[in-house]
Amino acid sequence: MLRKKLLAIVCAGALISATAAVLAAPTQTMKSEAGTLEVTPVVTGLEHPWALAFLPDGKSMLVTERPGNLRLVTADGKLSAPLNGVPTVWAKGQGGLLDVALSPDFKQDRMVYLSYAEGGGEGNKAGTAVGRGRLSEDMAALKDFQVILRQEPKLSVGNHFGSRLVFDRDGYLFVTLGENNDRPTAQDLDKLQGKVVRIHPDGTVPKDNPFVGQANVRPEIWSYGQRNPQGAALNPWNGTLWENEHGPRGGDEINIIERGKNYGWPLATHGINYSGLPIPEARGDTVEGTVSPHHVWEKSPGLSGMAFYDADQFKAWQGNVFIGALVSQELIRLEFQGDKVVHEERLLGELKKRIRDVRQGPDGYLYVLTDEEDGALYKVGLK
Numbered sequence: 593m594l595r596k597k598l599l600a601i602v603c604a605g606a607l608i609s610a611t612a613a614v615l616a617a618p619t620q621t622m623k624s625e626a627g628t629l630e631v632t633p634v635v636t637g638l639e640h641p642w643a644l645a646f647l648p649d650g651k652s653m654l655v656t657e658r659p660g661n662l663r664l665v666t667a668d669g670k671l672s673a674p675l676n677g678v679p680t681v682w683a684k685g686q687g688g689l690l691d692v693a694l695s696p697d698f699k700q701d702r703m704v705y706l707s708y709a710e711g712g713g714e715g716n717k718a719g720t721a722v723g724r725g726r727l728s729e730d731m732a733a734l735k736d737f738q739v740i741l742r743q744e745p746k747l748s749v750g751n752h753f754g755s756r757l758v759f760d761r762d763g764y765l766f767v768t769l770g771e772n773n774d775r776p777t778a779q780d781l782d783k784l785q786g787k788v789v790r791i792h793p794d795g796t797v798p799k800d801n802p803f804v805g806q807a808n809v810r811p812e813i814w815s816y817g818q819r820n821p822q823g824a825a826l827n828p829w830n831g832t833l834w835e836n837e838h839g840p841r842g843g844d845e846i847n848i849i850e851r852g853k854n855y856g857w858p859l860a861t862h863g864i865n866y867s868g869l870p871i872p873e874a875r876g877d878t879v880e881g882t883v884s885p886h887h888v889w890e891k892s893p894g895l896s897g898m899a900f901y902d903a904d905q906f907k908a909w910q911g912n913v914f915i916g917a918l919v920s921q922e923l924i925r926l927e928f929q930g931d932k933v934v935h936e937e938r939l940l941g942e943l944k945k946r947i948r949d950v951r952q953g954p955d956g957y958l959y960v961l962t963d964e965e966d967g968a969l970y971k972v973g974l975k
């Protein structure tokens with residue numbers, strides 16, 4: 593009798609929790625070339641989430657929200673209060689709290705790196721800054737946050753901050769920096785607008801950077817001629833740095849970033865001004881002395897976060913690159929022969945959301961953030 597009663601209680605409990613799980617996380621299915629997609633919201637109610645970084649426990653991640661909050665999210669859908677110790681950000685236009693990355697030695701040093709728009713420029717202008725702080729043991733705060741890089745002068749009234757943070761295999765930190773919508777600065781080597789920079793984790797400059805020792809040149813610069821690079825990732829098969837950036841009207845690009853090279857903006861572009869007029873500085877889509885895009889979209893999807901897929905979980909995706917698209921509201925999937933893009937598929941269009949970031953999780957699923965007032969983290973896999 594007692595056993596029967598207990599069983600009834602257990603069954604009722606299971607039913608309630610199963611119902612709750614269904615209500616909290618209805619999995620949508622969508623067709624795709626590699627099979628049926630399963631798209632499950634992990635967390636909703638995120639305010640313009642921008643980036644995520646998995647913690648080594650494999651079960652939780654840090655998520656940035658552009659207005660200035662950093663939160664802990666667990667894979668089973670728990671969302672923490674904002675962490676303390678995060679710097680004040682300049683949240684306006686495209687500005688705010690942007691990328692998050694963990695130190696390659698996170699298990700030892702617990703360092704969390706953030707990129708964000710920082711105010712204080714002349715005429716209330718802002719620039720991109722990068723800093724780091726130690727994640728407290730109780731996961732509630734970043735301790736002793738210190739700025740390690742500042743875009744100076746600060747020239748943005750709300751546009752083109754970049755920015756992504758990528759550590760390479762040797763532990764150097766690469767930061768992609770927008771040109772603050774001040775086009776010619778991308779070619780000025782005395783400024784950090786429109787650049788990819790390479791620094792040590794403490795912000796000091798590696799002695800073998802390409803422009804070290806030159807007069808009136810910022811030694812942090814690794815490459816230049818970038819416009820607004822909002823995506824970057826390390827190619828897991830050969831360690832090269834891949835970056836993507838927004839063209840103006842047309843001409844979104846993927847670039848493979850090489851030491852000291854000029855990636856062209858605004859001298860070379862496949863795009864035109866939003867007004868429909870040509871870019872005043874542009875001399876064509878291919879200009880001598882500049883590196884042409886590795887891959888270009890004549891119609892801009894509005895590229896953002898980028899992830900290489902090298903997990904075993906979904907064999908059909910191995911060797912692919914995924915990129916979030918803000919304007920076209922899709923997740924782009926690219927297939928390659930060697931480095932060359934040979935096929936493109938657009939996913940998640942049914943969501944009708946701006947896709948801001950995509951990362952491969954430790955479980956081999958894709959984790960996708962939507963850049964919305966009521967933004968969400970989705971787990972995406974194949975059935």
Ligand SMILES: [Ca+2]
Pocket residue numbers: 817845855856857860883884885
């Ligand atoms: Ca370019």
